[in-house]
Amino acid sequence: MKALLLSGTGFEHFGLAECEAPRPQAGEVLLRMRAAGITLRDYKVVTGAYGTDGQTRPLIPGGEGVGEIVELGEGVRGLEIGQRVSPLFVQGWVDAHPRRETIAGGTLGGPLLHGCYGQYLAVRADSVVEAPEHLSDAEAATLPFAGVAAWRTIHEQGAIGHGDTVVIQGTGGIPLFALQFAKRAGARVIVTSKSDDKLERARQLGADHVINYANTPDWAQAVLDLTSGEGAHLVLDPGGSATIAQSVRAVRPCGAISVFNALGAADIGVNLPYLLGHNLRVHGVNAGSRIAHRKAALAMSAGKLKPVIENIVSLAEGPQAVAHAPKAEQFGKVCLQFDP
Numbered sequence: 001m002k003a004l005l006l007s008g009t010g011f012e013h014f015g016l017a018e019c020e021a022p023r024p025q026a027g028e029v030l031l032r033m034r035a036a037g038i039t040l041r042d043y044k045v046v047t048g049a050y051g052t053d054g055q056t057r058p059l060i061p062g063g064e065g066v067g068e069i070v071e072l073g074e075g076v077r078g079l080e081i082g083q084r085v086s087p088l089f090v091q092g093w094v095d096a097h098p099r100r101e102t103i104a105g106g107t108l109g110g111p112l113l114h115g116c117y118g119q120y121l122a123v124r125a126d127s128v129v130e131a132p133e134h135l136s137d138a139e140a141a142t143l144p145f146a147g148v149a150a151w152r153t154i155h156e157q158g159a160i161g162h163g164d165t166v167v168i169q170g171t172g173g174i175p176l177f178a179l180q181f182a183k184r185a186g187a188r189v190i191v192t193s194k195s196d197d198k199l200e201r202a203r204q205l206g207a208d209h210v211i212n213y214a215n216t217p218d219w220a221q222a223v224l225d226l227t228s229g230e231g232a233h234l235v236l237d238p239g240g241s242a243t244i245a246q247s248v249r250a251v252r253p254c255g256a257i258s259v260f261n262a263l264g265a266a267d268i269g270v271n272l273p274y275l276l277g278h279n280l281r282v283h284g285v286n287a288g289s290r291i292a293h294r295k296a297a298l299a300m301s302a303g304k305l306k307p308v309i310e311n312i313v314s315l316a317e318g319p320q321a322v323a324h325a326p327k328a329e330q331f332g333k334v335c336l337q338f339d340p
Contacts, residue, residue, distance in 0.1 A: 003118030004318045007058045009048040011323055016316050019058075022114070022122040024073035029125050031067030031087065035141035036116035036336045037173065038318070039063055040261060043325040045110040055111040061322075062336075063089050063109040063287075064145035065116030066131050076125040084137075085128040086144045086297075087121065089287035094126055096289055116141075117318060119338060129293045132301040138335040142173055142307045143297060146333065148288045150177030151296035153258040154185060157283045158234035162186030165227055167235040167250055168207075169243060171198040173333040174260045176308045178236055179205055184303050187233075190226060192219055198331050205308070220249035227252070236260055248274060256281040308332025315339070 005017040024030040042061045044050055066086045069079060079085075090098065091106040091113060098106075108123075109115025131140035153174075154160045166182045167190045168175045175191070182189050183206040190209045191202040199210035209226055213219045223232055231252030237243050239262040247257050248271060257280065270282065288296075299305070310330035313321045318336050325334075 001119040002315060003060045004062070004315065005058045006046055006061055009046075009052055011046060011319060014046050014061075014319050014322075016319075017058075019060075019118070021118075021120045024071050024076075024122045026074040027076065027125055028073040028122050029069050029076060029079060029085075029128060030071035030073075031085070031121045031123065031128075032070045033065055033067040033116055033119055033121055033338050034084070035137040035312075035338060036062045036065035037142040037145060038313075038321050038325060038334045038336060039145055039173070040325045040328075041145075042109060042115075042117075042322050046322060050111065056114070059110055060114040060116075060118045060121075061109040062116030062118075063107065064141060064143070065121070066137055066140040066143075067116075067121060069128075070120075073122075073125065079125055079128070084131045084140070086131050086140060086293070087116070087123040088127040088129070088290055088293060089144045089148070090289075091124050091127045093288070094290040096291060098289065117315075117336065119315075127290065129290060129297055132297050134301065134304055135306065138309050138312050138337055139307050141335055142177075142309075142333045143300065144293065145287050146173035147177050147300070147307065148293050148296045149260055149285045150174045151181055151299060152288045152292050153178055153234070153236060153260065153283075153285050154181040154187075155295070156288075156292065157258050157281075157285060158256050160185045160187050160234055163188070164233040165190065165231075165252075167192065167223055167232045167247075169193075169236055169238055169247075170328070171195075171202055171331050172328055173307065175236060176202075176205065176332050179207060180303075180305045181299065184299070184305065190223060190232065201331055218246070220246040223250040231255060234258065244270060248280065251278075251280060253278045254280070256283060258283045258285050260285050310334055312337045
């Protein structure tokens, strides 16, 4: 099969190659991949940002995708050849609380498991979810990581309901999924970006208020002004040392901050006395369980929600698209489409 293969560390070791297609073991299914989402995490895997000790090499990256079941391993029940399914980003995270080793080694596309940037992928049969029928392949490919993370942020971590206020930083995959989930829950949504064009597009998706943080560096004060001094019930933060300081100020007492990325230094320096005094909750979110995945898929189907796809590239164009991921120039997601 053809795949994007990472043989070392860095983009000089990442490119299109021919490799042996996998075969499903007992309890697994074989997917013929149709599409895959491109994430900042894939860039970090290629560049060695997570370290390389003990990692699989060569490795097929790619943490989210969708494919068609073409073969069932021994003992698999309840699934059929021809079904279009998405694999869980964290293989084996089927219940609410995963085991430590599942989180450490069960993620698709590294450090140990091959991911979605190949024409075929063998995954655990208990770690796939049927894709919503109304979504295209590219749209469905974005659900396992970006979609599930956003759903968990809004519904599990934030418990957002009618009349609540949510601040969403940025206009990438997770933020725009979160915007749609929050609006469907009846929330008032504030979106921040440095691009007026992206902010206008966010308005068209349902954002109630927008803030250009390049023009308004103290955007936390702007959030307080919009909420009569109370602050937001939930703030989505991309994990930067500057953004987290603003997020802590922008959230209301007993509110929540969901960190969905890691743009800054590993130590972001949260003010603990302020955190304690205001009874704030800070969560990390990194996809979710099969339960959360199914609920996110059902929510997409019920609301006929569709992720925003900025661009679709071929397998051969994949390395360049992954290399551009940190620039965050797109509005929504960039996806990789496999040939029919």
